[in-house]
Amino acid sequence: MKGKNKIKDQFNEYAKPMIIRSIFQSIMNIADKLVAALFIGAPALVATTLISPLMFLVGSIAMFFISGLAAYIGLLIGLEKVDKANKVSSGILILMAVVGILLTIPGFFFTEKLAYFLGARGVFFKLSVEYLRIFSLAFPLLLVGRGLDVLILNDGDPSYSFALNMITTILNLCFNIYTVVILGMGIKGLALATVVSSGVQMIGGLAYFAFKNQTLKLMMPTFSFKITFRIMYNGFSDFAMTIVESVMIYVINIAFIRYLSPEHFEAYATTTIIFTIFYSIYMGASYGLQPILSKKMGQKKYETLRKLIEHSVKKTAIYGLIAYLLGIFIIDDLLSMFIRNTTTIEFARFFYITIGFSTILSNYPLQMSMFFTAINRPLESSAISIFRTLVLIPVLTFSFIRLFGPIGVALGYMVSDILMIISVKIFMQRIDLSTLELYES
Numbered sequence: 001m002k003g004k005n006k007i008k009d010q011f012n013e014y015a016k017p018m019i020i021r022s023i024f025q026s027i028m029n030i031a032d033k034l035v036a037a038l039f040i041g042a043p044a045l046v047a048t049t050l051i052s053p054l055m056f057l058v059g060s061i062a063m064f065f066i067s068g069l070a071a072y073i074g075l076l077i078g079l080e081k082v083d084k085a086n087k088v089s090s091g092i093l094i095l096m097a098v099v100g101i102l103l104t105i106p107g108f109f110f111t112e113k114l115a116y117f118l119g120a121r122g123v124f125f126k127l128s129v130e131y132l133r134i135f136s137l138a139f140p141l142l143l144v145g146r147g148l149d150v151l152i153l154n155d156g157d158p159s160y161s162f163a164l165n166m167i168t169t170i171l172n173l174c175f176n177i178y179t180v181v182i183l184g185m186g187i188k189g190l191a192l193a194t195v196v197s198s199g200v201q202m203i204g205g206l207a208y209f210a211f212k213n214q215t216l217k218l219m220m221p222t223f224s225f226k227i228t229f230r231i232m233y234n235g236f237s238d239f240a241m242t243i244v245e246s247v248m249i250y251v252i253n254i255a256f257i258r259y260l261s262p263e264h265f266e267a268y269a270t271t272t273i274i275f276t277i278f279y280s281i282y283m284g285a286s287y288g289l290q291p292i293l294s295k296k297m298g299q300k301k302y303e304t305l306r307k308l309i310e311h312s313v314k315k316t317a318i319y320g321l322i323a324y325l326l327g328i329f330i331i332d333d334l335l336s337m338f339i340r341n342t343t344t345i346e347f348a349r350f351f352y353i354t355i356g357f358s359t360i361l362s363n364y365p366l367q368m369s370m371f372f373t374a375i376n377r378p379l380e381s382s383a384i385s386i387f388r389t390l391v392l393i394p395v396l397t398f399s400f401i402r403l404f405g406p407i408g409v410a411l412g413y414m415v416s417d418i419l420m421i422i423s424v425k426i427f428m429q430r431i432d433l434s435t436l437e438l439y440e441s
Helices: 004-041 040-079 082-109 111-117 122-154 156-182 187-211 225-259 264-298 303-337 341-360 363-374 378-406 407-430
Strands: none
Touching: 004 040, 004 156, 004 187, 004 264, 004 303, 040 082, 040 122, 040 187, 040 225, 040 264, 040 363, 040 407, 082 111, 082 122, 082 225, 111 122, 122 187, 122 264, 156 187, 225 264, 264 303, 264 341, 264 363, 264 407, 303 341, 303 363, 341 363, 341 407, 363 378, 363 407, 378 407
């Protein structure tokens, strides 16, 4: 009973604040999109959806460093090698800033070509170009800010991370209202608000290590190709998960363009905003538990690892189901804030009921992929991510949309995740965590 209570306490301390933070950020994101829908128009939502594969691609490159850094630093702390953790993390932060600047260059100077390749045409093309060109300026700020955030979590202060992200999210919404509604900047205002709020988050992270840090600190960095490769190797799993998600979204977007109507696409683009709330529950729990899972792996507490991830999956599945059921009662009112056409609202309601249910099944594969990243085993994590997101979902969803129409979207997701749940559960029953090899550069 004592061990069970300890698992609950660890989940409550690390996962719950991150879940609340993620849900809050998702709700604020919905508010951002509502600002866009009310004061710019529904085409702005479609434009950001068309650009999203590129945003995921950029995010995947960032995950090379962020996820690998978080898990590696947690492992070093568990091994009581704090000085090495400080030097490595400081060096990676500088490297992330450089990568962010390099990522800004194509997003700023080749915007038109990228938008056209992603399927933007007509009014969507103009909006996509305006949004991406300004948003690309946020890449260095986002990278460094997220790097600092995972270090704050590994330093043992989830409350500061929670507060900083809440403040940043609220400021982002306020900036959106100011730039779009008051200044009348349109979709450019949405992008500019992200740039400003990203800068605020980065400054808040730097302030933590200047005045409030506990174990970790920023110092003269260590640059090592071997250590950097070690971090990128471990981050490869989340990189793969994110980059193949960009491919998945691109394939689904093309399927909508080929086989369904523009009203279907607008309805889908709107409901995907709502689905981020469900995913925020699962991903929030995974990100929140990362520091404790990495440390437990370093301390060789394998039974605790299993119990903690099992508890997390069960709890978040309940949270996701409750959110889905509650959403059914308010979905029409919520959709009417984004969409004016009654036919499009009917399509969106249909997508919520069908695809929304399928998101509950994605909980287990998503959390298990990030579990293996947290314990510094990227190969297993990459296998889950690539097979689910690059093979199953795009192939099955594209095929089912072509064969069955709108219901094919949900069928593609559901069949893919059912197959993944069965496969991963069998794998977890057979694997002995104590036999897994870890290496430290």
